[in-house]
Amino acid sequence: MQSRLPILVFALVMAAIPFIPGMPPFWIVLLDNIGLSALVAMGLVLLTGVGGLTSFGQAAFVGFGAYTTALLTTAYGLSPWLTLPLSLLISGLLAVLLGLVTVRLSGHYLPLGTLAWGLGLFYLFSKLEFLGRNDGISAIPPLSIGSFKMLSPGSIYFAIWVAVTLSALLTMNLLDSRTGRAIRALRRGHVAAEAFGVHTPRAKLLVFIHAAVLAGLSGWLYAHLQRAVNPTPFGAQAGIEYLFIAVVGGAGYVWGGVLGAAIVVILKEVLQSYLPLIVPGSGQVETIVFGIMLVALLQLAPGGVWPWLMSFLPERSGGRKPDTSLKLEQRPRASGQSSILLQVEKARKQFGGVVAVNNVSFDVQAREIVALIGPNGAGKSTTFNLITGVLSATSGSISVLGRKVDRAPPQEIVKLGISRTFQHVKLVPDMTVLENVAIGAHLRGHSGPLSSMLRLDRADEAKLLAEAARQIERVGLAEQMHQLAGSLSLGQQRIVEIARALCVDPMLLLLDEPAAGLRHMEKQQLAKLLRDLRDGGMSVLLVEHDMGFVMNLADRIVVLDFGTKIAEGTPATIKTNPEVIKAYLGVAA
Ligand code: ADP
Ligand code: MG
Numbered sequence: 001m002q003s004r005l006p007i008l009v010f011a012l013v014m015a016a017i018p019f020i021p022g023m024p025p026f027w028i029v030l031l032d033n034i035g036l037s038a039l040v041a042m043g044l045v046l047l048t049g050v051g052g053l054t055s056f057g058q059a060a061f062v063g064f065g066a067y068t069t070a071l072l073t074t075a076y077g078l079s080p081w082l083t084l085p086l087s088l089l090i091s092g093l094l095a096v097l098l099g100l101v102t103v104r105l106s107g108h109y110l111p112l113g114t115l116a117w118g119l120g121l122f123y124l125f126s127k128l129e130f131l132g133r134n135d136g137i138s139a140i141p142p143l144s145i146g147s148f149k150m151l152s153p154g155s156i157y158f159a160i161w162v163a164v165t166l167s168a169l170l171t172m173n174l175l176d177s178r179t180g181r182a183i184r185a186l187r188r189g190h191v192a193a194e195a196f197g198v199h200t201p202r203a204k205l206l207v208f209i210h211a212a213v214l215a216g217l218s219g220w221l222y223a224h225l226q227r228a229v230n231p232t233p234f235g236a237q238a239g240i241e242y243l244f245i246a247v248v249g250g251a252g253y254v255w256g257g258v259l260g261a262a263i264v265v266i267l268k269e270v271l272q273s274y275l276p277l278i279v280p281g282s283g284q285v286e287t288i289v290f291g292i293m294l295v296a297l298l299q300l301a302p303g304g305v306w307p308w309l310m311s312f313l314p315e316r317s318g319g320r321k322p323d324t325s326l327k328l329e330q331r332p333r334a335s336g337q338s339s340i341l342l343q344v345e346k347a348r349k350q351f352g353g354v355v356a357v358n359n360v361s362f363d364v365q366a367r368e369i370v371a372l373i374g375p376n377g378a379g380k381s382t383t384f385n386l387i388t389g390v391l392s393a394t395s396g397s398i399s400v401l402g403r404k405v406d407r408a409p410p411q412e413i414v415k416l417g418i419s420r421t422f423q424h425v426k427l428v429p430d431m432t433v434l435e436n437v438a439i440g441a442h443l444r445g446h447s448g449p450l451s452s453m454l455r456l457d458r459a460d461e462a463k464l465l466a467e468a469a470r471q472i473e474r475v476g477l478a479e480q481m482h483q484l485a486g487s488l489s490l491g492q493q494r495i496v497e498i499a500r501a502l503c504v505d506p507m508l509l510l511l512d513e514p515a516a517g518l519r520h521m522e523k524q525q526l527a528k529l530l531r532d533l534r535d536g537g538m539s540v541l542l543v544e545h546d547m548g549f550v551m552n553l554a555d556r557i558v559v560l561d562f563g564t565k566i567a568e569g570t571p572a573t574i575k576t577n578p579e580v581i582k583a584y585l586g587v588a589a
Pocket of ligand 2: 382
């Protein structure tokens with residue numbers, strides 16, 4: 001949980017600036033522009049920096065916000081305070097429409113898609129009669145409170161910076177929540193997040209809307225600052241510039257958006273005022289110098305200026321330990337002795353010509369540790385992916401407690417109490433261990449984005465973090481709780497994945513090579529943990545290459561070779577099975 005003190009200091013400083021004696025009015029105008037850009041950049045921080053969705057089209061949403069209020073206040077005489085929610089609503093609704101189409105694009109197609117609608121909407125603004133075509137709309141009324149009209153840049157300054165401060169606060173609150181963790185997992189961990197119930201397309205759409213609403217807010221303020229709108233500031237070039245601002249400031253950080261806006265707006269202003277004095281008659285030179293300076297800046301601070309500045313601050317000590325006495329509701333356990341938890345029947349998966357899993361059948365009973373072994377490429381991980389819904393089987397069927405789940409996506413499988421770890425660790429490296437593990441409890445929390453922004457989610461959130469902390473302690477990583485997951489050794493990261501999987505309150509735990517990279521002592525601790533879990537009522541299905549580990553731990557072993565099950569039985573029978581020895585264990589075993 002981050003402190004909110006910096007934002008209070010920021011608000012006080014911004015409130016004091018206009019009262020500094022001798023403050024040139026020109027600087028206030030500049031600060032107004034910085035605030036307007038900062039709002040848009042803040043949205044891009046969430047969308048692009050955190051969510052990994054690059055958008056060149058944000059200027060269009062600024063346009064929607066600006067034109068909505070321009071039209072409604074001039075043609076229909078509505079009060080600007082009434083058009084504020086409408087401007088935000090229209091930007092948000094259009095984000096839903098454009099987002100539904102665009103968000104599903106991947107790779108280069110997404111930024112190209114946003115560029116396309118950025119261009120398209122610009123032409124729409126400049127062609128529509130009721131929006132005044134290229135001339136736009138003028139005589140927009142100023143914002144006013146009672147008889148006080150915000151006519152000067154110095155008076156609307158307060159409205160702009162109140163908007164920036166509140167938006168920063170709400171955005172940071174959102175990022176520091178259940179929904180925020182889902183958003184932060186979009187860029188580098190969506191497969192894992194989905195395995196814990198995160199609905200990725202919904203999270204993407206949410207950041208799209210959030211960014212668009214912030215841009216719409218900027219547009220609404222812009223319209224009442226300029227008191228006139230025309231299409232030019234909402235074109236694709238402006239869209240590119242907003243992205244630039246976010247990247248220069250530090251696209252992963254809310255304050256990066258604000259800082260980037262300050263850097264870019266001031267740099268442009270300085271160049272425009274002073275460069276002609278140095279290089280007379282220069283038309284395009286300032287654009288070139290501007291570009292060179294920004295590239296130089298990014299060389300110096302590749303992640304953006306904000307994180308670069310922060311790296312000079314002394315490192316903050318770890319966060320507070322959550323109150324582990326708080327409890328989440330637990331899953332009702334199926335009673336009865338001989339329950340077959342998981343049944344795999346003739347599961348088959350074909351990748352082109354390769355049959356990765358060839359009509360494999362086995363089951364996992366309640367309170368049982370089953371090991372899946374076999375040489376590399378035998379189809380073990382693919383079997384895991386079939387069970388957890390990451391892949392769907394070519395044929396055959398998979399049932400959980402007698403219910404067929406063949407076509408269920410990962411988000412549904414996890415609801416049944418099956419959780420997993422990944423052979424190739426999938427943690428969000430720039431989130432703490434605690435935050436990563438808390439993603440495992442995603443489905444056990446209920447707070448949505450709005451309550452997170454308003455901090456109404458604290459009770460819910462405290463329980464999620466308590467559960468995460470408990471599971472981290474259980475796997476023996478309490479000391480690393482507040483470290484970034486990416487800073488841990490690979491072996492420890494695997495253990496973090498187990499803690500995350502345990503946060504599901506699973507009935508069945510699927511572990512893909514959990515002991516890889518662990519030292520001897522750590523392996524013994526892991527074996528003890530897994531036995532304890534089984535004795536506590538959980539089942540475990542694990543893939544592992546360390547035969548000493550498997551033979552001592554598993555109740556039953558299933559052996560795969562070239563996608564086919566070649567043996568199944570207790571460790572003692574598997575050890576002496578001639579076919580298994582030939583295919584996998586070798587003579588030495
Ligand atoms: P194991 O985990 O037992 O080492 P895998 O299940 O990863 O084996 O792989 C089994 C076979 O399926 C291998 O031949 C592998 O190359 C192939 N395979 C696995 N995943 C894919 C995929 N997504 N696309 C194509 N082939 C795959
Ligand atoms: Mg594998």
